[in-house]
Amino acid sequence: MQDGNGLDHLAGERAMAQFDLQAMKVYLAGGQREYEISTKMAQLVANDPVFSKEDRVRLARKDLYKNSLRKAGHAWKTILEKGLSEVEGLKLRHFVDEPTYTDLHWGMFIPAIKGQGTEEQQHKWLPLAYKMAIIGCYAQTELGHGSNVQGLETTATFDPTTDEFIMHSPTVTSTKWWPGGLGKASTHALVYARLITDKKDHGIHAFIAPIRSLEDHTPLPNVTVGDIGVKFGNGGYNTMDNGFLRFDHVRIPRENMLMRLATVTKDGKYVRSNKPRQLGYGAMVFVRQGIVIDASIYLSRAVTIAVRYSAVRRQFGNKDEPGELQVIQYRTQQSRLFPLLATAYAYRAVGFWMKSLYADVMKRLNDNDFSTLPEVHACTAGLKSITTSVTADGIEECRKLCGGHGFLCASGLPELYAAYVPACTYEGDNTILLLQVARFLLKTLSQVSKVRPVGTAAYLGNIKQLSTQNCKVSQGHDWLNTSVLLEAFEARSARQAAAVALRLAKGSGSEAEFQENTPELVESARAHCQLILVSKFIEQLQTGTPEGIRKQLEVLCYTYAFSQLIDNAGDFLATGYVTGNQIALAKEELKHMFDKIRPNAVALVDAFDHTDDYLGSALGRYDGDVYTHLYKGAFKESLNDTVVVDGYEEYLKPVLTQNLWAPHSKL
Ligand SMILES: CCCCCCCCCCCCCCCCCCCCCCC/C=C/C(=O)SCCNC(=O)CCNC(=O)[C@H](O)C(C)(C)COP(=O)(O)OP(=O)(O)OC[C@H]1O[C@@H](n2cnc3c(N)ncnc32)[C@H](O)[C@@H]1OP(=O)(O)O
Ligand SMILES: Cc1cc2nc3c(=O)[nH]c(=O)nc-3n(C[C@H](O)[C@H](O)[C@H](O)COP(=O)(O)OP(=O)(O)OC[C@H]3O[C@@H](n4cnc5c(N)ncnc54)[C@H](O)[C@@H]3O)c2cc1C
Numbered sequence: 001m002q003d004g005n006g007l008d009h010l011a012g013e014r015a016m017a018q019f020d021l022q023a024m025k026v027y028l029a030g031g032q033r034e035y036e037i038s039t040k041m042a043q044l045v046a047n048d049p050v051f052s053k054e055d056r057v058r059l060a061r062k063d064l065y066k067n068s069l070r071k072a073g074h075a076w077k078t079i080l081e082k083g084l085s086e087v088e089g090l091k092l093r094h095f096v097d098e099p100t101y102t103d104l105h106w107g108m109f110i111p112a113i114k115g116q117g118t119e120e121q122q123h124k125w126l127p128l129a130y131k132m133a134i135i136g137c138y139a140q141t142e143l144g145h146g147s148n149v150q151g152l153e154t155t156a157t158f159d160p161t162t163d164e165f166i167m168h169s170p171t172v173t174s175t176k177w178w179p180g181g182l183g184k185a186s187t188h189a190l191v192y193a194r195l196i197t198d199k200k201d202h203g204i205h206a207f208i209a210p211i212r213s214l215e216d217h218t219p220l221p222n223v224t225v226g227d228i229g230v231k232f233g234n235g236g237y238n239t240m241d242n243g244f245l246r247f248d249h250v251r252i253p254r255e256n257m258l259m260r261l262a263t264v265t266k267d268g269k270y271v272r273s274n275k276p277r278q279l280g281y282g283a284m285v286f287v288r289q290g291i292v293i294d295a296s297i298y299l300s301r302a303v304t305i306a307v308r309y310s311a312v313r314r315q316f317g318n319k320d321e322p323g324e325l326q327v328i329q330y331r332t333q334q335s336r337l338f339p340l341l342a343t344a345y346a347y348r349a350v351g352f353w354m355k356s357l358y359a360d361v362m363k364r365l366n367d368n369d370f371s372t373l374p375e376v377h378a379c380t381a382g383l384k385s386i387t388t389s390v391t392a393d394g395i396e397e398c399r400k401l402c403g404g405h406g407f408l409c410a411s412g413l414p415e416l417y418a419a420y421v422p423a424c425t426y427e428g429d430n431t432i433l434l435l436q437v438a439r440f441l442l443k444t445l446s447q448v449s450k451v452r453p454v455g456t457a458a459y460l461g462n463i464k465q466l467s468t469q470n471c472k473v474s475q476g477h478d479w480l481n482t483s484v485l486l487e488a489f490e491a492r493s494a495r496q497a498a499a500v501a502l503r504l505a506k507g508s509g510s511e512a513e514f515q516e517n518t519p520e521l522v523e524s525a526r527a528h529c530q531l532i533l534v535s536k537f538i539e540q541l542q543t544g545t546p547e548g549i550r551k552q553l554e555v556l557c558y559t560y561a562f563s564q565l566i567d568n569a570g571d572f573l574a575t576g577y578v579t580g581n582q583i584a585l586a587k588e589e590l591k592h593m594f595d596k597i598r599p600n601a602v603a604l605v606d607a608f609d610h611t612d613d614y615l616g617s618a619l620g621r622y623d624g625d626v627y628t629h630l631y632k633g634a635f636k637e638s639l640n641d642t643v644v645v646d647g648y649e650e651y652l653k654p655v656l657t658q659n660l661w662a663p664h665s666k667l
Helices: 006-015 019-029 032-046 061-082 086-096 101-116 119-130 277-312 330-368 371-400 404-407 411-426 430-447 455-468 482-506 511-515 518-544 547-567 568-572 580-606 626-634 648-658
Strands: 136-139 155-159 164-168 188-197 200-208 223-227 243-247 250-253 262-264 270-272 314-316 324-326
Touching: 006 277, 019 032, 019 547, 019 580, 032 086, 061 086, 061 101, 101 119, 101 136, 101 188, 101 200, 101 277, 136 411, 155 580, 164 200, 164 243, 188 262, 200 250, 270 648, 277 324, 277 330, 277 371, 277 404, 277 411, 330 371, 330 518, 330 547, 330 580, 371 404, 371 411, 371 430, 371 455, 430 455, 430 482, 430 518, 430 568, 455 482, 455 518, 482 518, 482 547, 482 568, 511 518, 518 547, 547 568, 547 580
Parallel strands: 136 188, 155 188
Antiparallel strands: 155 164, 164 250, 188 200, 223 243, 262 270, 314 324
């Protein structure tokens, strides 16, 4: 079958690129070794029929879940048989591309034991977990409480007569609800429960509770457990068995309480360690930092599909050029698409930085240095919030950028959205997390005269200067200076934070007043996070990016910063730091950036190096052969299994032949 468009267009697009594609691929992968591992694992998954994604959106839940179990089992077998390293295993999981119970086992159960278990406990549990002789989940959230961890109701009451804890779910709302892997796969749950000794409530602590038999996988006595039901979208997050769990006075040994932060002795004495209790939230910090780089990956997938398709798709034309125009030529398409492309690059850069931030805090914690924990918490919480919200909206925007065909599951975009959108809620609702950032900013500002802020909050040390000096841009190219841009983001953030802090300081300090100001607090937290994103992208650029890609990264960095400036123009203007004219100049500069991106757009998404198998999209195919594959794809639709549809005899034929309605009709 002939396709008049696709093949030629993408070849022509690629010929226009003005940068070293290979160097960009290596940069985005995080280095040569990572690039090679990534390529190897992508091929391994694409060539193994067990990992096929075909039909995922058409499978009924039971089949979808069973298939996901099959893939996870096969992945684990492959890892063992091929002796894959941890990095290779992680990459393999990445390309298999389905949320499943192993994510929670490796991503939360194990990190929580590492962070909160004593050495003895780690020796007991980790070897079992590493060889997957037990499967664990992270059972924190309950029906009644998710965000408010201190409000959890499950109890763990110590019984000194038997040296056991009695795990109990006293109310309906205390039912554990949501934990991934809990529903059907896990044998053990890391349960967050209220510790009670001698009738005293010591608040929330973590316990390892066996929930299913290691013999036959049946629930243990007095444990009620199952899957919570079908979730949003076809495929998507439905490969995961998010579960419910109730305990009816279930006894577990005292040693099953993770005791690095607090201990219960045999005679029932509660002893707190001198470590901050926030370390109990360590697994969440670990996952939140990883979510930022994941955001880049998800967004880059959607953007790859939308950019390639926009280069293939033609609509209308103009009298100056023969034929119809590629939709990527339209300024409106560019102004919606290119900032998202730049955002995916920005999040990659910031994700790399977050990795090092996390490694640094872990090193410090091992040396009992807790000084950077509040800042790291604010960074991970805030950036998790911003990047997931923008990415979820960005995927949806890419779907719209693909017009009608974006709405078909064959585009890959509906499933991508369904799989991604819960990231705005899990690991902390995005608004709740921004409020955490706001509290951090308020605290930092309240101490600014005594304690010099450090790290990402260091700019607040210059609050006086940032509050008084205004933007000096007088011509468009004045904006092409990273210091000028940075100062604009710093001034806007500092002023927004100071304004709300001042309002609160003038008040009575009541909770009601705090609540009244939460919209502004959230806005100031967002401003602070946008500053971090812009500044870390700039920082990455300035620290040794290879020559062959620096120029393109600069263009993307300016595109990202200008689009943030323009999207948030209201805030920038309200602080008084910039004028309307300066915003207008930035808008013009942004258009110049679009012109620079345009010839490189397809190559810039090629650099993400997503295989066709991984993208799973007829619109985003590497060869651009969109229409042939959309057409072929329709024949895989189960409704087309027969030429005459099942149901014709019972329901269609009577309508067509009985003509019951016509005699009385006035039509
Ligand atoms: C198919 C393939 C198969 C392959 C098979 C083989 C596999 C091999 C390898 C595979 C590997 C896979 C690995 C995958 C990797 C990872 C994947 C992860 C997957 C992610 C899935 C996600 C699932 C979702 C999980 C969850 O959602 S878990 C539940 C999360 N819940 C929340 O986030 C709750 C949000 N609420 C809170 O965080 C808190 O309650 C609160 C912060 C809002 C309030 O807390 P609290 O009331 O206690 O506190 P205060 O407000 O009083 O604050 C007290 C002070 O503490 C500070 N604080 C708060 N939080 C933290 C923190 N986290 N760290 C540090 N400090 C913190 C506050 O700032 C306060 O400080 P102050 O006193 O100075 O003001
Ligand atoms: C797909 C998925 C997987 C999950 N996996 C796990 C898991 O493995 N383990 C686990 O323990 N949990 C898991 N969760 C649960 C998840 O962590 C919680 O849903 C999340 O933390 C949000 O809590 P919530 O549901 O209680 O929301 P709520 O807090 O009830 O939020 C509802 C609304 O109220 C607002 N709100 C609440 N409190 C405030 C406030 N103080 N100020 C202003 N606004 C407020 C929120 O912003 C939101 O708009 C998962 C959830 C999902 C969707």
